Amino acid sequence: MANINNAPWTENFHITSLLVNPLGRLGLYGLLNLLQETAWIHAEKMGFGMQDMEQQGLFWVLTRQSLQMKTWPRFGENIQIQTWLRAPEGAFVAREFAILTQSGEEIGLCSTSWLALDRQSKKILPAETLRPWDQIAHARSTGITPEKIPVTGTYEKIAKYRVRNSDLDINQHVNNTKYAQWILDAIPYDLHKSLKLNTYSVNFLAETHLGDEVEVHRNCSSPDVQLATHGESAYKGLRVGDEKVLFTAVLGWEKRK
Amino acid sequence: MANINNAPWTENFHITSLLVNPLGRLGLYGLLNLLQETAWIHAEKMGFGMQDMEQQGLFWVLTRQSLQMKTWPRFGENIQIQTWLRAPEGAFVAREFAILTQSGEEIGLCSTSWLALDRQSKKILPAETLRPWDQIAHARSTGITPEKIPVTGTYEKIAKYRVRNSDLDINQHVNNTKYAQWILDAIPYDLHKSLKLNTYSVNFLAETHLGDEVEVHRNCSSPDVQLATHGESAYKGLRVGDEKVLFTAVLGWEKRK
Numbered sequence: 001m002a003n004i005n006n007a008p009w010t011e012n013f014h015i016t017s018l019l020v021n022p023l024g025r026l027g028l029y030g031l032l033n034l035l036q037e038t039a040w041i042h043a044e045k046m047g048f049g050m051q052d053m054e055q056q057g058l059f060w061v062l063t064r065q066s067l068q069m070k071t072w073p074r075f076g077e078n079i080q081i082q083t084w085l086r087a088p089e090g091a092f093v094a095r096e097f098a099i100l101t102q103s104g105e106e107i108g109l110c111s112t113s114w115l116a117l118d119r120q121s122k123k124i125l126p127a128e129t130l131r132p133w134d135q136i137a138h139a140r141s142t143g144i145t146p147e148k149i150p151v152t153g154t155y156e157k158i159a160k161y162r163v164r165n166s167d168l169d170i171n172q173h174v175n176n177t178k179y180a181q182w183i184l185d186a187i188p189y190d191l192h193k194s195l196k197l198n199t200y201s202v203n204f205l206a207e208t209h210l211g212d213e214v215e216v217h218r219n220c221s222s223p224d225v226q227l228a229t230h231g232e233s234a235y236k237g238l239r240v241g242d243e244k245v246l247f248t249a250v251l252g253w254e255k256r257k
Numbered sequence: 258m259a260n261i262n263n264a265p266w267t268e269n270f271h272i273t274s275l276l277v278n279p280l281g282r283l284g285l286y287g288l289l290n291l292l293q294e295t296a297w298i299h300a301e302k303m304g305f306g307m308q309d310m311e312q313q314g315l316f317w318v319l320t321r322q323s324l325q326m327k328t329w330p331r332f333g334e335n336i337q338i339q340t341w342l343r344a345p346e347g348a349f350v351a352r353e354f355a356i357l358t359q360s361g362e363e364i365g366l367c368s369t370s371w372l373a374l375d376r377q378s379k380k381i382l383p384a385e386t387l388r389p390w391d392q393i394a395h396a397r398s399t400g401i402t403p404e405k406i407p408v409t410g411t412y413e414k415i416a417k418y419r420v421r422n423s424d425l426d427i428n429q430h431v432n433n434t435k436y437a438q439w440i441l442d443a444i445p446y447d448l449h450k451s452l453k454l455n456t457y458s459v460n461f462l463a464e465t466h467l468g469d470e471v472e473v474h475r476n477c478s479s480p481d482v483q484l485a486t487h488g489e490s491a492y493k494g495l496r497v498g499d500e501k502v503l504f505t506a507v508l509g510w511e512k513r514k
Contacts, residue, residue, distance in 0.1 A: 016290075016294050017290065017293060017294050017297060017426065017427060018275065018276075018287075018290045018291075018294065019275075020426075020427050021425075021427075022422075022425045022426065022427060022428075022429045024427050029423065030275075033273075033274065033275045034275075036274060037273050037274050037275065040274060075427060164442040165279075165441060165442045165444070165446050165449065166286065166438050166441065166442050168278075168279045168446075169274065169277075169279065170274060170277050170278075170279060170281050170332060171279075172279045181423050184422060184423065185421040185422045185423050187422070189422050189425075189467055192422065210446055
């Protein structure tokens with residue numbers, strides 16, 4: 001039974017071995033999965049879940065995501081993730097998140113941007129008319145707007161992957177979190193030890209399918225990690241078959257002290 | 258503070274989106290991670306954890322694992338995993354597991370086989386003399402003995418992977434559960450939909466490292482999944498660089514009705 005109100009939804013998570021990186025902390029890929037899990041649970045409670053949408057001939061598409069993290073939780077810690085919806089602006093609905101320690105200290109914020117599409121026509125629907133937003137939308141804003149990431153300048157290919165069975169999620173789609181994992185896997189391991197990730201922004205431009213070959217390219221004007229103390233590195237994902245840009249992403253980092 | 262007693266240890270888990278396969282059930286890879294998580298927690302409580310062992314100049318090596326599953330839990334369900342230690346036979350210590358539904362119905366059993374090695378000499382230590390086993394070992398036996406898996410007959414190469422950053426765990430080693438994921442990824446997706454996995458047995462023969470190329474080979478005498486209603490398929494993992502056999506595995510399956 002749908003439970004329509006605008007209160008933020010909170011899920012508690014324990015940071016298990018499956019969620020941590022070799023540095024012993026919750027990694028970006030693990031966190032993105034926890035955000036997704038929280039969003040799924042909240043959407044279902046609200047009668048907004050995938051099955052609810054399906055019954056109405058609709059589906060949600062995640063178009064952009066932007067995350068800011070101050071501290072990455074350690075293996076064995078407990079965290080809270082809060083999520084809420086914002087009133088749509090045009091066709092876009094924003095789902096926002098706050099990541100908190102067990103004692104309530106805010107260590108991260110995230111904003112995601114969604115479009116509602118018609119299953120048949122694949123047309124974008126005017127989100128404003130879909131729901132009684134004044135009953136659903138929460139006033140809090142993270143202040144984060146997931147922007148369009150431009151694809152300009154020269155890129156170099158740094159990795160190539162083939163989409164595997166294990167990239168598919170419960171919806172039989174390549175899970176969006178895998179795009180982040182491909183980027184992280186394309187970054188030399190030693191850099192993961194010397195750099196701390198502060199921000200992650202991604203635009204989802206096209207879907208990938210089982211067996212697709214995907215190249216990860218790095219923008220050549222991204223700052224040199226040997227020289228800079230902090231900076232932003234830009235990436236894009238390209239399907240080998242049709243050279244379609246699948247995603248663009250920017251990772252903001254600083255050197256560990 | 259170590260808490261040495263022989264009582265089985267129980268951990269409770271919620272089956273999240275990160276743990277399920279596209280069929281909406283806990284997958285082998287997810288389950289192996291939960292078993293590992295349970296083992297790690299229990300080992301630490303017992304003063305047997307990796308750090309405890311390190312202080313004594315020792316480390317544990319997982320050599321064999323064998324799992325029998327009756328039912329695979331669904332997305333959103335809660336399960337219990339129990340673990341206990343068995344008195345060593347020669348150098349080998351067995352850690353066993355029972356997988357139960359929330360209401361206590363046993364849906365799976367697993368046995369793992371471990372060796373204690375000296376960090377310096379890499380020599381196998383006589384496990385029998387390492388601990389007061391009469392205080393630690395539990396009487397229950399799953400009845401499963403992880404056997405040596407023979408490497409005989411003809412094999413065909415079915416996949417090749419390069420070890421990625423995301424294959425490394427908190428110990429900076431390629432996590433043993435990844436070997437299972439490589440096999441599952443090498444099996445055509447359609448077979449995952451038509452076959453149910455009943456058993457999984459693996460022998461860990463050599464460690465892999467970041468950047469290694471690993472081939473998955475399938476034993477040609479494994480039964481034809483088009484004709485048989487059930488059977489066992491044998492696999493091995495091979496490092497391209499030195500052709501070393503890294504692991505052998507057998508998956509027991511039946512056709513879904």
